[in-house]
Amino acid sequence: MIKTDVIIIGGGSTGCGIARDLALRNIPHCLVEKGDFAAGATGACHGLLHSGGRYAVNDSEAAAECISENMILRKIGVKCVEQTGGLFVRLPGDSKRFRDMFLKGCEETGIPTEVLSPSRALDLVPNLNQSLEEAIKVPDCSIDPFRLCMLNITSSQKRGGKIMTHNRVIDIIRERGRCVGVKVQDKSTSEVTEIRGRIIINAAGAWGNKIASMAGSGVPMTLSKGSLIITNHRLTNMVINRLRPSSDGDIIVPNEAVCLAGTTSITVNDPDESEVDPAEVDVIATQAQEMLPDFGSTRLIRTYAGVRPLLKANGGDDRKISRGFRIIDHENGMFSIMGGKLTTYRLMAEKISDKVVEAFGLKTKCRTAEIPLEGQEELSGYPLSKRLKTLENIVCECELVTADDVEKVATEIGTRHIGDIQHRTRLGMGPCQGGFCTYRALGIMQETGKMAPEESMRVLREFLQRRFKGIKPALWGDQLREEQLVESIYLGILGMEQEQ
Amino acid sequence: MSGTYDVVITGGGMSGMMAAIALADMGRRVAVVSKGDPVCCLSTGCIDVLAAGNNPLGGIGSLPDNHPYHLAGEDLVRISLEMFKAVMSEEGMAYAGDMHANRRILTPLGRHKITCLVPGTMKFANFHPDEYIHVISFNKMKDFYPNYITSNYKNAGCSIFDAGVSTTMSIAQRFENRRFLEGFISWLKGLDIPEGRIAIPAVIGMHSAADVCNEISVELGRKVFEIPTLPPSIPGLRLFGGLKNALLKRGVDLYWGKEIYSVEKSGNQIEAVTLAGDGRPTRVQGNAFILATGSFVSGGLHASMDTVRETVFNLPVYLPGRRESWFNNDFFAPGHAIENAGICVDKSFRPVDARVENLFVCGSILAFSEVMKYGCGHGMAIATGVAAANACGEPV
Numbered sequence: 001m002i003k004t005d006v007i008i009i010g011g012g013s014t015g016c017g018i019a020r021d022l023a024l025r026n027i028p029h030c031l032v033e034k035g036d037f038a039a040g041a042t043g044a045c046h047g048l049l050h051s052g053g054r055y056a057v058n059d060s061e062a063a064a065e066c067i068s069e070n071m072i073l074r075k076i077g078v079k080c081v082e083q084t085g086g087l088f089v090r091l092p093g094d095s096k097r098f099r100d101m102f103l104k105g106c107e108e109t110g111i112p113t114e115v116l117s118p119s120r121a122l123d124l125v126p127n128l129n130q131s132l133e134e135a136i137k138v139p140d141c142s143i144d145p146f147r148l149c150m151l152n153i154t155s156s157q158k159r160g161g162k163i164m165t166h167n168r169v170i171d172i173i174r175e176r177g178r179c180v181g182v183k184v185q186d187k188s189t190s191e192v193t194e195i196r197g198r199i200i201i202n203a204a205g206a207w208g209n210k211i212a213s214m215a216g217s218g219v220p221m222t223l224s225k226g227s228l229i230i231t232n233h234r235l236t237n238m239v240i241n242r243l244r245p246s247s248d249g250d251i252i253v254p255n256e257a258v259c260l261a262g263t264t265s266i267t268v269n270d271p272d273e274s275e276v277d278p279a280e281v282d283v284i285a286t287q288a289q290e291m292l293p294d295f296g297s298t299r300l301i302r303t304y305a306g307v308r309p310l311l312k313a314n315g316g317d318d319r320k321i322s323r324g325f326r327i328i329d330h331e332n333g334m335f336s337i338m339g340g341k342l343t344t345y346r347l348m349a350e351k352i353s354d355k356v357v358e359a360f361g362l363k364t365k366c367r368t369a370e371i372p373l374e375g376q377e378e379l380s381g382y383p384l385s386k387r388l389k390t391l392e393n394i395v396c397e398c399e400l401v402t403a404d405d406v407e408k409v410a411t412e413i414g415t416r417h418i419g420d421i422q423h424r425t426r427l428g429m430g431p432c433q434g435g436f437c438t439y440r441a442l443g444i445m446q447e448t449g450k451m452a453p454e455e456s457m458r459v460l461r462e463f464l465q466r467r468f469k470g471i472k473p474a475l476w477g478d479q480l481r482e483e484q485l486v487e488s489i490y491l492g493i494l495g496m497e498q499e500q
Numbered sequence: 501m502s503g504t505y506d507v508v509i510t511g512g513g514m515s516g517m518m519a520a521i522a523l524a525d526m527g528r529r530v531a532v533v534s535k536g537d538p539v540c541c542l543s544t545g546c547i548d549v550l551a552a553g554n555n556p557l558g559g560i561g562s563l564p565d566n567h568p569y570h571l572a573g574e575d576l577v578r579i580s581l582e583m584f585k586a587v588m589s590e591e592g593m594a595y596a597g598d599m600h601a602n603r604r605i606l607t608p609l610g611r612h613k614i615t616c617l618v619p620g621t622m623k624f625a626n627f628h629p630d631e632y633i634h635v636i637s638f639n640k641m642k643d644f645y646p647n648y649i650t651s652n653y654k655n656a657g658c659s660i661f662d663a664g665v666s667t668t669m670s671i672a673q674r675f676e677n678r679r680f681l682e683g684f685i686s687w688l689k690g691l692d693i694p695e696g697r698i699a700i701p702a703v704i705g706m707h708s709a710a711d712v713c714n715e716i717s718v719e720l721g722r723k724v725f726e727i728p729t730l731p732p733s734i735p736g737l738r739l740f741g742g743l744k745n746a747l748l749k750r751g752v753d754l755y756w757g758k759e760i761y762s763v764e765k766s767g768n769q770i771e772a773v774t775l776a777g778d779g780r781p782t783r784v785q786g787n788a789f790i791l792a793t794g795s796f797v798s799g800g801l802h803a804s805m806d807t808v809r810e811t812v813f814n815l816p817v818y819l820p821g822r823r824e825s826w827f828n829n830d831f832f833a834p835g836h837a838i839e840n841a842g843i844c845v846d847k848s849f850r851p852v853d854a855r856v857e858n859l860f861v862c863g864s865i866l867a868f869s870e871v872m873k874y875g876c877g878h879g880m881a882i883a884t885g886v887a888a889a890n891a892c893g894e895p896v
Contacts, residue, residue, distance in 0.1 A: 278823055278824045279824075282805065285805065393640065393642075394642075395642055403640075403642070436730065439643075439730075440642055440643065440645070442645075443644075443645025443647070443648065444645070446645060446647040446648070446651075447645065447647060452651075453647045453648055453650075453651030453652075454651065456648070457609070457648070461832070464831050464832070465830070465831050465832070467831075468831035469829070472827050472829070475803075475823075475826070475827060476803040476804055476805050476823065477802070477803060477804060480796050480803045480838075481796050481797050481799070484795070484796050484797045485542065485731075485797050487831070487834075487872060488542075488543075488797070488872065489730060489731070490831075491832070491834055491872060492543070492544070492548075492613065492872070492875075492877075493543070493544050493607065493608075493613070493728060493729075493730060493731075493733070494607045494608060494609045494611065494613075494730075495607040495609060495611035495612050495613040495614075496609060496611060496832065497832060497834065
């Protein structure tokens with residue numbers, strides 16, 4: 001049994017942010033997460049650090065939160081934020097009235113803007129649609145959500161925070177009507193651990209209602225699926241938004257060597273429902289092509305979807321639901337934190353940590369906005385020069401990951417999950433989407449004794465199924481060529497048909 | 501370079517090369533145009549005839565009526581495979597196998613691949629699961645992890661040889677060196693492998709692999725066989741090398757590394773193709789043309805968001821429905837509908853609804869071939885290649 005003060009359920013940006021906030025206030029805590037960090041909406045979003053421009057017209061509260069958090073995060077998280085800047089592009093036919101409302105909304109919420117003529121916009125992003133009417137520059141950034149979570153967790157672990165990934169909450173322990181702990185089960189070993197704490201924070205995002213219901217409560221939420229496409233190269237160095245009311249396919253975000261284009265918004269009932277429909281891909285690809293014509297001839301390497309945990313609205317369009325957040329005190333020892341966005345994760349963590357401090361009768365102040373994220377100094381980034389040093393040992397040619405990198409991560413975190421390796425090294429994130437290197441990484445994990453061969457075969461099968469699920473909705477052009485090659489490798493050369 | 505030929509074959513893969521050999525043997529003047537080395541270089545080098553089922557040749561009759569194998573017919577499939585075997589034997593790369601019984605070879609995952617004809621170096625890959633297998637691996641070879649194999653057998657061992665290099669290509673080239681080979685054999689002898697067979701990833705030489713394999717067998721007094729690896733696959737390269745050599749011997753002109761950028765037509769006849777490359781265009785004229793550019797991987801077909809086009813002659817393409825229906829959900833269930841996409845032909849391998857008379861189509865670009873589903877890749881390419889050559893050889 002583990003005893004702590006605060007139990008945090010959920011290892012997305014909110015949960016990880018809370019762990020850091022509590023750590024900086026010296027409050028003992030334990031974070032439990034059923035998968036790896038950023039496994040839900042955090043890791044399946046478009047990696048945009050909002051300027052707030054997207055919400056300037058309809059959701060001024062969220063817009064104001066976004067711009068103030070944007071300014072904080074670019075200071076405290078230099079190694080996970082890329083200050084790309086963003087454009088809101090107005091194309092022929094897009095409403096001029098909306099443009100005026102946009103500028104007014106930005107002014108009112110404190111979002112700096114600069115109106116650019118077509119030629120000035122094309123100076124910044126030469127492959128924009130040449131017939132654009134104008135563009136408005138805003139301080140959008142691109143952010144690495146996984147790295148953000150890891151850095152928050154670093155602060156927590158340095159101060160004794162207990163972090164348990166791949167542990168699913170199977171029960172909330174209640175005594176005399178109060179929540180006093182949780183039972184979690186390890187995904188690999190099935191081992192059950194009991195954790196006792198004084199306060200439980202439900203930061204499970206889209207799974208929040210499932211957790212709350214284990215404690216006999218509920219949280220009012222709407223689940224909205226958003227799908228995205230990954231391109232095989234970086235088409236733009238700035239974030240490109242469409243200057244019109246929120247709609248499908250209105251954003252393209254550069255991220256490392258690729259771009260992410262999205263999104264859609266479809267109400268779903270189940271947080272695990274993350275299938276991408278080919279029709280969504282068509283819409284996103286067509287819309288993205290309107291902003292960046294090159295998108296039409298670009299190879300799309302994968303699709304994915306995340307489920308947004310939005311505050312409940314009474315019917316209507318999911319897009320009109322506020323992106324603001326809310327804290328619910330269930331008055332039984334559990335708090336739920338709902339809604340919000342990746343951009344405002346720190347603010348959300350601050351507000352709920354304030355509640356914890358208040359409940360404990362303490363007076364410690366939040367320090368997360370002033371202190372830079374710790375552990376960034378150790379991050380090398382991914383400089384090509386460094387990676388090319390060990391060329392002969394490279395197992396992932398797309399992202400230049402070496403056998404030593406794989407061994408190092410496997411040894412350090414002692415993981416049995418290929419996803420953990422992929423997240424921490426970027427193995428399999430490139431154009432082949434792990435088609436070649438996963439087989440190798442699993443081979444290395446066998447050799448180092450981290451994984452039994454039978455288990456690695458099971459993991460390989462699961463990986464290939466998941467990979468195909470992501471690739472299938474956008475499968476044409478050169479990606480189809482590569483996919484048929486990968487199919488012929490696994491089914492033909494390696495003999496991996498259905499179970500023999 | 502430019503020229504005039506009886507037959508111009510576009511595509512230098514299995515079907516195109518076999519068509520060229522057949523036509524050259526008929527005494528025709530033949531050219532093969534290829535934009536690059538073919539997809540067979542990525543293959544195991546084995547000839548899958550019909551892996552679904554036990555009897556490859558006998559099973560052809562039960563395939564759906566529209567399957568391209570029926571265009572060739574069982575007799576011609578057999579004859580063309582015999583022809584292939586004879587050609588490879590001439591090149592010192594004799595193939596083993598029985599057209600009436602599939603066989604199994606070992607894969608790098610320790611599973612089995614079902615196939616029909618195998619290179620001599622894989623002749624002994626079909627072993628009893630109780631028999632002792634000693635797997636040889638090479639230091640730092642990134643596409644081969646013997647644990648995948650040894651864990652599947654209760655009776656298996658493994659040793660690692662340091663070749664000084666780690667890629668499949670560079671190791672294979674080392675095996676062409678006499679002293680390297682002798683060093684390897686004496687190392688193997690030192691292992692004192694007590695019994696059973698020796699399995700080695702398919703890197704034991706380039707063109708002389710069959711001899712190398714034989715020599716190791718004789719020296720060790722053990723059965724030795726190769727395990728085909730991931731691309732670039734050495735047995736695939738050997739297969740290509742063998743066929744290419746056979747073309748050159750027969751006086752076939754090769755226009756390699758050049759892409760076709762225009763086609764000249766006159767009425768219902770294709771007259772010439774023009775190739776890009778070498779700084780100026782090359783015009784290749786022919787009385788008849790064979791389209792053997794393959795399917796998606798090799799670039800004979802190209803899919804866009806909602807349609808598929810044939811990339812050289814812009815022939816009408818059969819398309820199995822809208823994109824949502826192209827793929828199964830299960831990666832491991834072979835037989836995605838998209839495998840049916842391709843060119844429909846009549847009994848003489850002429851494209852249907854295309855208004856060209858001197859164009860013949862063969863290989864995996866043919867509609868309804870479903871190569872992955874039936875496991876018939878190279879076999880179908882060989883058979884339709886020879887059959888299309890026969891069809892177009894007649895009227896010339």
